[in-house]
Amino acid sequence: xxxxxFFTPGPSALYFTVEExxxxxxxxxxxxxxxxxxxAEDYFRTAVDNLKSLxxxxxxxxIFFLSSATEIWERQLQNLxxxxxxxxxxxxxxxxxxxxxxxxxxxxxxxxxNFGELPNTSPDLIPNDTELIGVTLxxxxxxxxxxxxxxxxxxxxxxxKLIAVDxxxxxPSIDLDFSKIDSAYFSVQKCFGLPAGLGVWVVSPxxxxxxxxxxxxxxxxxTYQALPNLFKNAQKAQTTFTANVLGIYLLSKVSADxxxxxxxxxxxxxxxxxxxxxxxxxxxxxxxxxxxDRSVRSKTVTVANTVGDSNExxxxxxxxxxxxxxxxxxxxxxQIRIASFPTHSKEQMELLVDVIxxxx
Amino acid sequence: xxxxxFFTPGPSALYFTVEExxxxxxxxxxxxxxxxxxxAEDYFRTAVDNLKSLxxxxxxxxIFFLSSATEIWERQLQNLxxxxxxxxxxxxxxxxxxxxxxxxxxxxxxxxxNFGELPNTSPDLIPNDTELIGVTLxxxxxxxxxxxxxxxxxxxxxxxKLIAVDxxxxxPSIDLDFSKIDSAYFSVQKCFGLPAGLGVWVVSPxxxxxxxxxxxxxxxxxTYQALPNLFKNAQKAQTTFTANVLGIYLLSKVSADxxxxxxxxxxxxxxxxxxxxxxxxxxxxxxxxxxxDRSVRSKTVTVANTVGDSNExxxxxxxxxxxxxxxxxxxxxxQIRIASFPTHSKEQMELLVDVIxxxx
Numbered sequence: 001x002x003x004x005x006f007f008t009p010g011p012s013a014l015y016f017t018v019e020e021x022x023x024x025x026x027x028x029x030x031x032x033x034x035x036x037x038x039x040a041e042d043y044f045r046t047a048v049d050n051l052k053s054l055x056x057x058x059x060x061x062x063i064f065f066l067s068s069a070t071e072i073w074e075r076q077l078q079n080l081x082x083x084x085x086x087x088x089x090x091x092x093x094x095x096x097x098x099x100x101x102x103x104x105x106x107x108x109x110x111x112x113x114n115f116g117e118l119p120n121t122s123p124d125l126i127p128n129d130t131e132l133i134g135v136t137l138x139x140x141x142x143x144x145x146x147x148x149x150x151x152x153x154x155x156x157x158x159x160x161k162l163i164a165v166d167x168x169x170x171x172p173s174i175d176l177d178f179s180k181i182d183s184a185y186f187s188v189q190k191c192f193g194l195p196a197g198l199g200v201w202v203v204s205p206x207x208x209x210x211x212x213x214x215x216x217x218x219x220x221x222x223t224y225q226a227l228p229n230l231f232k233n234a235q236k237a238q239t240t241f242t243a244n245v246l247g248i249y250l251l252s253k254v255s256a257d258x259x260x261x262x263x264x265x266x267x268x269x270x271x272x273x274x275x276x277x278x279x280x281x282x283x284x285x286x287x288x289x290x291x292x293d294r295s296v297r298s299k300t301v302t303v304a305n306t307v308g309d310s311n312e313x314x315x316x317x318x319x320x321x322x323x324x325x326x327x328x329x330x331x332x333x334x335q336i337r338i339a340s341f342p343t344h345s346k347e348q349m350e351l352l353v354d355v356i357x358x359x360x
Numbered sequence: 361x362x363x364x365x366f367f368t369p370g371p372s373a374l375y376f377t378v379e380e381x382x383x384x385x386x387x388x389x390x391x392x393x394x395x396x397x398x399x400a401e402d403y404f405r406t407a408v409d410n411l412k413s414l415x416x417x418x419x420x421x422x423i424f425f426l427s428s429a430t431e432i433w434e435r436q437l438q439n440l441x442x443x444x445x446x447x448x449x450x451x452x453x454x455x456x457x458x459x460x461x462x463x464x465x466x467x468x469x470x471x472x473x474n475f476g477e478l479p480n481t482s483p484d485l486i487p488n489d490t491e492l493i494g495v496t497l498x499x500x501x502x503x504x505x506x507x508x509x510x511x512x513x514x515x516x517x518x519x520x521k522l523i524a525v526d527x528x529x530x531x532p533s534i535d536l537d538f539s540k541i542d543s544a545y546f547s548v549q550k551c552f553g554l555p556a557g558l559g560v561w562v563v564s565p566x567x568x569x570x571x572x573x574x575x576x577x578x579x580x581x582x583t584y585q586a587l588p589n590l591f592k593n594a595q596k597a598q599t600t601f602t603a604n605v606l607g608i609y610l611l612s613k614v615s616a617d618x619x620x621x622x623x624x625x626x627x628x629x630x631x632x633x634x635x636x637x638x639x640x641x642x643x644x645x646x647x648x649x650x651x652x653d654r655s656v657r658s659k660t661v662t663v664a665n666t667v668g669d670s671n672e673x674x675x676x677x678x679x680x681x682x683x684x685x686x687x688x689x690x691x692x693x694x695q696i697r698i699a700s701f702p703t704h705s706k707e708q709m710e711l712l713v714d715v716i717x718x719x720x
Contacts, residue, residue: 070602
């Protein structure tokens with residue numbers, strides 16, 4: 001059976017070099033070496049260095065490898081919040097992080113919007129006692145993006161608070177000035193095109209200090225994933241547990257490939273592909289943009305309402321070899337979601353547009 | 361460069377069928393499919409069914425996939441303990457679980473032994489108010505095993521308490537009657553010969569009820585890894601987060617291979633290989649058993665003190681293509697640790713013994 005192309009918003013198509021790297025990993029016995037060996041430390045160090053170069057992450061920020069972005073929601077609350085968090089909630093994932101805070105007994109406040117819309121991002125709405133502000137750069141469930149300029153305004157008005165940015169399905173395609181935020185995280189099965197099973201956490205010195213302060217005040221900040229422990233291990237280029245070494249190896253390789261291609265090229269292509277998809281939805285009689293405000297439409301995940309059952313459309317496309325995402329949650333059967341990640345070439349996207357125009 | 365054979369006690373040699381399964385995974389696009397697709401659910405269901413068959417796990421027990429055994433230490437405390445846990449501590453890993461309990465503010469008690477020895481396993485030592493008893497079936501750091509008969513005695517005397525068994529580097533090689541325990545867990549990079557990045561948690565109905573009761577009493581049992589949430593997702597053959605789908609796929613395949621080989625054969629071979637290694641240590645002038653009581657010597661991890669620096673011995677063996685484990689922690693440079701997992705054939709083990717006798 002010929003392979004299908006996955007345009008699902010994560011897990012998605014593997015980055016086009018992954019299969020070769022996997023074969024090399026078998027030859028180099030990457031899956032058998034000790035996770036505290038110098039070989040594994042090299043993969044860790046290379047992945048960190050490459051990510052810092054690729055996304056211009058400040059040198060004094062730390063990068064840690066955990067199991068998933070979901071885990072990092074929990075670890076952020078555990079390490080960085082004593083009492084008060086504030087969340088912009090406008091889709092399944094931003095809501096879920098907010099709910100984690102509530103369930104864990106924090107006093108969590110939210111500024112909310114309907115699915116498909118952006119909440120009011122005015123920095124005036126953030127209470128003064130807020131310790132951590134949760135921002136979702138790209139709501140994978142709705143295709144709404146949070147403008148980075150609005151993050152910088154929040155920073156300017158609240159310099160002492162911690163800003164935590166969910167970069168899932170955004171990094172590295174979306175440009176963010178990391179010096180203006182304190183915590184950022186993503187999972188690798190989205191824009192990096194890697195097999196699922198690894199979460200990446202970028203932490204500023206200010207956030208590190210917040211965790212230390214919480215610990216010194218006599219509170220618990222967790223065990224093996226407490227930031228001081230993550231930091232101590234990362235100094236040795238090691239994880240805090242027997243992590244997915246293969247995932248770190250593949251990330252070190254794919255980030256190198258992306259550096260070679262150039263982040264500017266990746267981001268230019270992202271804009272081109274988004275324009276292509278937006279134009280297709282605009283001009284198609286049986287599709288309609290879910291996100292009506294074009295200024296907050298995601299460049300990496302395009303969401304369209306369908307006339308008729310979207311399952312039928314998705315089945316037809318799948319038979320042609322194109323796997324797209326369904327609507328999320330209650331939008332299942334009513335929408336299609338299309339990922340436009342770095343591995344999706346302009347040519348593949350043009351082909352997809354033709355096929356969609358042909359089929360729907 | 362010819363491939364080396366890893367006899368390290370985890371990560372270790374891949375199960376000998378893993379490379380073929382990985383190639384099939386690429387052809388089947390296992391790393392690209394959605395983790396909530398029916399294809400991924402099939403891998404989940406097959407892995408669960410196979411593990412239950414392989415280790416005779418009762419039908420009404422649940423099996424969940426998390427990120428590591430380290431995570432499961434934390435989740436057990438979060439879900440199953442309100443106040444009091446009790447731990448047999450006799451090596452790095454049993455100590456670490458105990459320390460997790462202390463750091464998280466539980467009232468944790470321990471019955472301790474020096475490295476290389478088994479603690480007093482008398483059920484009389486367990487305080488009446490204990491909720492969870494932590495037993496490490498095989499201390500990977502020392503090569504001491506906890507006799508399963510002693511677990512059954514603890515069960516008989518404390519039928520109402522929860523018994524949690526660390527089966528890392530023991531399952532499925534060591535036979536345990538799961539109906540006599542309530543929680544058991546392992547990571548896949550040991551006896552199952554898989555790439556690291558997956559933890560497996562087996563939970564009894566009684567343990568499930570304990571988590572529900574803790575929740576009902578108004579306490580927090582966590583968020584996405586709370587047992588009721590793990591259970592709800594597992595009913596649909598799904599994980600609670602975007603887990604390592606490739607790991608679950610490979611586990612479904614390798615567990616099938618082990619079923620085909622037969623668990624009795626695997627366990628007979630384990631005994632044979634342990635006898636071979638024990639005899640080698642007994643008869644070698646420059647090696648000495650770390651675990652002097654032969655009745656508690658591990659069948660899967662053999663630990664020997666070396667005359668002279670063990671690093672030199674390990675380097676010589678590595679040059680010949682045999683990678684063994686070093687002593688753990690303060691025993692580094694003083695010991696060698698040899699894994700004898702299902703993927704290690706009798707012939708490989710005989711060859712290793714010859715090479716060791718030749719080199720040391």
